Amino acid sequence: MQKQPTSYKELGLVNSRDLFAKAVKGGYAIPAYNFNNLEQLQAIIMACVETKSPVILQVSKGARNYANQTLLRNLARGAVEYAEELGTPIPIVLHLDHGDSFELCKDCIETGFSSVMIDGSHLSYEDNVALTCKVVEYAHQHDVTVEGELGVLAGVEDEVASETHTYTQPEEVEDFVTKTGVDSLAIAIGTSHGAYKFKPGEDPKIRLDILEEIEKRIPGFPIVLHGSSSVPQDLVATINEHGGKLKDAIGISEDQLREASKSAVCKINIDSDGRLAMTAAVRKVLDEKPEEFDPRKYLGPARDSLKELYKHKIINVLGSDGKA
Ligand SMILES: O=C(CO)COP(=O)(O)O
Ligand SMILES: O=C[C@H](O)COP(=O)(O)O
Numbered sequence: 383m384q385k386q387p388t389s390y391k392e393l394g395l396v397n398s399r400d401l402f403a404k405a406v407k408g409g410y411a412i413p414a415y416n417f418n419n420l421e422q423l424q425a426i427i428m429a430c431v432e433t434k435s436p437v438i439l440q441v442s443k444g445a446r447n448y449a450n451q452t453l454l455r456n457l458a459r460g461a462v463e464y465a466e467e468l469g470t471p472i473p474i475v476l477h478l479d480h481g482d483s484f485e486l487c488k489d490c491i492e493t494g495f496s497s498v499m500i501d502g503s504h505l506s507y508e509d510n511v512a513l514t515c516k517v518v519e520y521a522h523q524h525d526v527t528v529e530g531e532l533g534v535l536a537g538v539e540d541e542v543a544s545e546t547h548t549y550t551q552p553e554e555v556e557d558f559v560t561k562t563g564v565d566s567l568a569i570a571i572g573t574s575h576g577a578y579k580f581k582p583g584e585d586p587k588i589r590l591d592i593l594e595e596i597e598k599r600i601p602g603f604p605i606v607l608h609g610s611s612s613v614p615q616d617l618v619a620t621i622n623e624h625g626g627k628l629k630d631a632i633g634i635s636e637d638q639l640r641e642a643s644k645s646a647v648c649k650i651n652i653d654s655d656g657r658l659a660m661t662a663a664v665r666k667v668l669d670e671k672p673e674e675f676d677p678r679k680y681l682g683p684a685r686d687s688l689k690e691l692y693k694h695k696i697i698n699v700l701g702s703d704g705k706a
């Protein structure tokens with residue numbers, strides 16, 4: 383069977399343009415939560431409906447490979463209806479996280495995504511501009527919004543390990559957003575992917591001074607922060623109390639993210655904290671009830687814990703509650 387092109391508008395999804403404009407003005411950030419399976423999607427939608435928050439559903443290349451991109455896409459299609467069923471329609475963006483080629487972005491745009499990231503941050507500046515331009519040109523024909531990236535996050539990014547940060551250079555941002563026409567810009571100011579963002583003894587600070595400098599160059603332009611998990615220590619402890627071995631897992635403090643949310647940072651990406659919440663809950667159930675073998679009995683509590691974590695982020699860190 384031939385895959386039928388679908389516009390996100392037919393699915394009731396929205397692109398990120400208006401949401402970002404409101405978030406920048408209102409001094410809050412929209413949660414960008416990754417999902418790979420049913421329980422994660424349920425937790426995201428339940429949390430956002432209960433807090434009346436807009437949401438960006440993120441699908442990575444890894445998620446597409448894990449869950450099968452057709453199944454995943456069709457799960458996401460149900461999200462709009464599901465939110466209405468839960469009682470509150472909320473704006474939902476379906477976003478490709480870390481797109482690494484024009485072809486992948488095009489495929490997502492043709493199959494109902496309302497937003498894509500083209501991550502050319504590992505390329506030379508000129509090649510990043512060229513690739514991003516190509517994606518923007520195609521995406522905008524379909525009213526799909528595009529996130530570009532300047533600077534490289536430390537840690538594991540796109541399966542490429544980079545030991546050190548290459549912070550975004552404020553001198554480049556104006557030229558990049560003008561030349562490419564991107565709708566938002568992901569920057570590197572010391573956040574990183576995964577649960578091991580800092581080493582013990584390091585000062586776990588992000589460079590809010592660079593963010594400020596960037597904002598001066600492109601006032602009001604929507605900024606995105608990747609790698610923004612805080613790695614809650616109670617979750618790490620629960621995991622380790624129930625057989626896990628997560629040593630020295632350290633994240634970004636919620637205080638700094640709260641500060642960033644008030645600026646032009648209007649999208650904050652959180653995935654690892656959700657992974658920790660689910661893992662802690664699953665480990666606890668299986669450890670305390672070794673007789674249990676119904677997946678609903680451990681995935682259910684994992685989903686509940688994930689929902690609470692996501693609500694906490696919305697209300698206490700991002701400030702997007704009530705903004706749907
Ligand atoms: O940036 C992310 C997804 O693109 C997620 O970051 P974390 O690993 O800090 O959750
Ligand atoms: O930025 C990375 C996201 O956390 C997605 O991770 P993944 O590539 O393992 O799905």
Ligand SMILES: [Zn+2]
Pocket residue numbers: 501502503504531533534535539540
């Ligand atoms: Zn990148």
Ligand SMILES: [Zn+2]
Pocket residue numbers: 480575608609651
């Ligand atoms: Zn990321």
